[in-house]
Amino acid sequence: MSISIEEDVLRKFNALIKEEGFPTRxxxxxxxxxxxxxxxxxxxxxxxxxxxxxxxxxxxxxxxQKIVESQHDFNDLVICSQHAHLDHTNCMENIIVQGTVEKIKCLHKRLASVKGIKHTVLSMTTTGGEF
Ligand code: NI
Structure with missing residues (x-):
């Protein structure tokens, strides 16, 4: 594969490669x-x-209780969860899910609406089976 790219863009891309620590271009x-x-x-x-x-x-x-109930209501998506007591006040729950994007976003939305939650992030990936 060979591609044409503007010199300025290439220079920025090379800087990004270095910054992110990719072994090769x-x-x-x-x-x-x-x-x-x-x-x-x-x-x-x-x-x-x-x-x-x-x-x-x-x-x-x-x-x-609301976090646990939400997971049970979406038990077809939830593979497992992990709890960490961060300090005297704060807890972190990591819920590993698998399913359709639509359903996962629905569960995330429900969890995000629970009163008392400070922050929530949904990180999506794939097994990459097709590539
Ligand atoms: Ni805790």
Whole structure:
């Protein structure tokens, strides 16, 4: 494969490769192409895997109960969850999920609406079975 690219863009790309620590330019291009393909899979709503991370104050009433109830209501998606007591107040819950993008976003939305949650992030990926 050979591509044409403007000198200015190439210079910035080389700086990015160095900054991100890619071993070679080919590896960087390969990773970027895979990221684009994964993003396309999400958009098509195909089967994906992900992690929902939630930070919350466990002193707030019923937060944990609501988090657990949400997971049971979506038990076809939830593979497992991990809990960490970050400090005296804050807890972190990592929920590993697999399913359609639509359903996973629905679970994430429900968890994000639980009163007492400080922050939540949905990280989506794929097994990349097709590439
Ligand atoms: Ni905790």
């Amino acid at each position: 080919s590896e960087a291009i390969k990773q970027l192409i895979k990221s684009a393909l994964v993003q396309k899979q999400w958009q098509k709503g195909e089967n994906i895997a992900g992690v929902i991370t939630i930070i919350y104050d466990h002193h707030k009433s019923n937060v944990l």
